[in-house]
Amino acid sequence: xxxxxxxxxxxxxxxxxxxxxxxxxxxxxxxxxxxxxxxxxxxxxxxxxxxxxxxxxxxxxxxxxxxxxxxxxxxxxxxxxxxxxxxxxxxxxxxxxxxxxxxxxxxxxxxxxxxxxxxxxxxxxxxxxxxxxxxxxxxxxxxxxxxxxxxxxxxxxxxxxxxxxxxxxxxxxxxxxxxxxxxxxxxxxxxxxxx
Numbered sequence: 001x002x003x004x005x006x007x008x009x010x011x012x013x014x015x016x017x018x019x020x021x022x023x024x025x026x027x028x029x030x031x032x033x034x035x036x037x038x039x040x041x042x043x044x045x046x047x048x049x050x051x052x053x054x055x056x057x058x059x060x061x062x063x064x065x066x067x068x069x070x071x072x073x074x075x076x077x078x079x080x081x082x083x084x085x086x087x088x089x090x091x092x093x094x095x096x097x098x099x100x101x102x103x104x105x106x107x108x109x110x111x112x113x114x115x116x117x118x119x120x121x122x123x124x125x126x127x128x129x130x131x132x133x134x135x136x137x138x139x140x141x142x143x144x145x146x147x148x149x150x151x152x153x154x155x156x157x158x159x160x161x162x163x164x165x166x167x168x169x170x171x172x173x174x175x176x177x178x179x180x181x182x183x184x185x186x187x188x189x190x191x192x193x194x195x
Contacts, residue, residue, distance in 0.1 A: 010074065102136075105133075105136060106137075109129050109133075109137060109141070112125055112129065113125050113126045113129070117156065123142065126141055126142040127142040129141065129142075130142040157183065157186060161175075161179055176190050
């Protein structure tokens with residue numbers, strides 16, 4: 001926004017300068033030329049004035065040599081800023097998309113593992129995902145939990161056992177004893193029920 005305002009100011013200043021120069025040129029067309037030397041001054045003064053005029057003309061020439069560079073700079077500077085801004089914006093957008101993709105992948109991997117029937121199946125799925133995507137998942141992804149420490153009972157087994165215990169309350173101890181023999185991995189949570 002500031003670049004546009006600065007550019008507009010520069011254009012308006014150049015326009016005013018051109019109009020002034022054109023006006024001066026038209027005004028000087030109607031006047032007779034002035035003599036080079038002033039008759040009232042001596043020769044040394046006239047030489048000094050001419051030297052000063054030459055110095056002024058040199059300075060004008062140096063400014064004229066500098067003008068193309070200033071013009072090129074005034075065009076290239078905003079252009080370079082625009083290119084840098086576009087590059088930074090694309091780089092930031094790429095990093096954001098990359099982070100979103102990694103997060104989506106991690107969430108999907110966790111969803112696949114958590115949708116397992118029991119902790120042992122979850123551990124197997126985690127190991128399989130670690131083998132399939134070694135660079136995408138952390139190295140310890142499959143080793144994050146011990147299926148034996150997580151509840152050994154699957155939901156399906158509980159759905160079978162709990163109604164039996166409710167229906168046959170008098171035979172609770174015998175049912176639990178038989179269940180432990182049939183399903184030894186369920187022993188830890190059967191002990192909690194047996195209290």
